[in-house]
Amino acid sequence: GIQVEQSPPDLILQEGANSTLRCNFSDSVNNLQWFHQNPWGQLINLFYIPSGTKQNGRLSATTVATERYSLLYISSSQTTDSGVYFCAVERGSSNTGKLIFGQGTTLQVKP
Amino acid sequence: DADVTQTPRNRITKTGKRIMLECSQTKGHDRMYWYRQDPGLGLRLIYYSFDVKDINKGEISDGYSVSRQAQAKFSLSLESAIPNQTALYFCATSDFGPVGSYNEQFFGPGTRLTVL
Numbered sequence: 001g002i003q004v005e006q007s008p009p010d011l012i013l014q015e016g017a018n019s020t021l022r023c024n025f026s027d028s029v030n031n032l033q034w035f036h037q038n039p040w041g042q043l044i045n046l047f048y049i050p051s052g053t054k055q056n057g058r059l060s061a062t063t064v065a066t067e068r069y070s071l072l073y074i075s076s077s078q079t080t081d082s083g084v085y086f087c088a089v090e091r092g093s094s095n096t097g098k099l100i101f102g103q104g105t106t107l108q109v110k111p
Numbered sequence: 112d113a114d115v116t117q118t119p120r121n122r123i124t125k126t127g128k129r130i131m132l133e134c135s136q137t138k139g140h141d142r143m144y145w146y147r148q149d150p151g152l153g154l155r156l157i158y159y160s161f162d163v164k165d166i167n168k169g170e171i172s173d174g175y176s177v178s179r180q181a182q183a184k185f186s187l188s189l190e191s192a193i194p195n196q197t198a199l200y201f202c203a204t205s206d207f208g209p210v211g212s213y214n215e216q217f218f219g220p221g222t223r224l225t226v227l
Contacts, residue, residue: 004153031214041199041221048215086153090214097142097205097214098169101153 002027002091006102013077013109021072021105023087031090032063033099034072038083046072046085077109114138115219117202123225124192132187132222134202143185144203144216145169145177154201160185161207192226199223 003026013019023032034046047054047061049070054061058077063070074081084106088099115136124130134143141162146154156169158177166177174196178186189196202219 033215035218041223043201043218043221045215045217088153088216095214096159096167097144097216098156098159099144099146099154099203099216101155103151103153 002029002089002100004087004089004100004102006085006087006105008105009103010106011108013107015077015079015109015111017077017109018073018075019077019107021074021085021087021107023070023072023089023102025068025070025087025089027068028092029065029068029089030092030094031097031099032070033088034061034070035086035088036081036083037086037104043086074107077107079109079111082107082109115202115204115217117200117219117222119222120220121223123227125227126193128192130189130192130224132200132202132224134185134187134219136183136202136204136219138204138206138217139182140204140217141182141207142205142214143179144205145175145185145187146201146203146218147171148199148201148221157187157200189224189226192224194226197224197226 005024036044051065060073084104088101144159145157160179200222203216205216
């Protein structure tokens with residue numbers, strides 16, 4: 001099956017710093033989503049981005065489908081950005097909606 | 112009101128008990144999913160359903176069953192709970208479209224289940 005690898009596994013930042021999270025996947029995809037899991041366990045949709053670039057406030061994401069990776073950028077980080085960031089993909093030949101999740105990047109933003 | 116709701120939010124049960132987790136959605140989506148998350152890991156798919164009469168096994172369906180009672184409701188049952196089913200359980204929904212169309216998934220708040 002398709003493999004999803006996220007890096008780095010852990011990241012500690014000072015408030016105000018910028019960061020880049022990476023998601024590599026081993027096959028073509030027709031769905032790629034970024035999620036933020038907050039300390040209470042809730043999953044928050046950040047981006048639906050199977051290709052191209054999107055921005056939402058301090059966050060932006062880029063997916064280069066031909067090279068099988070996606071990047072999540074966090075600028076001017078805040079303590080509320082802390083939590084786990086997941087990348088999830090659906091294999092390109094599938095239309096089942098079955099998402100395969102990476103292991104996540106745990107981000108801690110210190111005041 | 113939340114678009115995808117799950118009940119209960121927390122549950123502690125004993126080995127061998129039957130337990131049901133419920134999911135409801137007001138998004139009008141046809142597709143519904145149940146995922147499980149173990150500590151420190153990503154989510155894994157248990158079952159999914161494309162409509163009321165459609166049930167499909169996911170990656171880790173053993174020990175679980177589901178029921179799609181209506182378009183808006185999808186229940187997950189543990190017939191005889193065991194301690195290694197202790198996990199965070201998520202329900203999700205998505206719309207239906209051709210391959211490559213907009214199939215973003217939306218998740219409920221999760222149910223934290225502990226099996227003693």
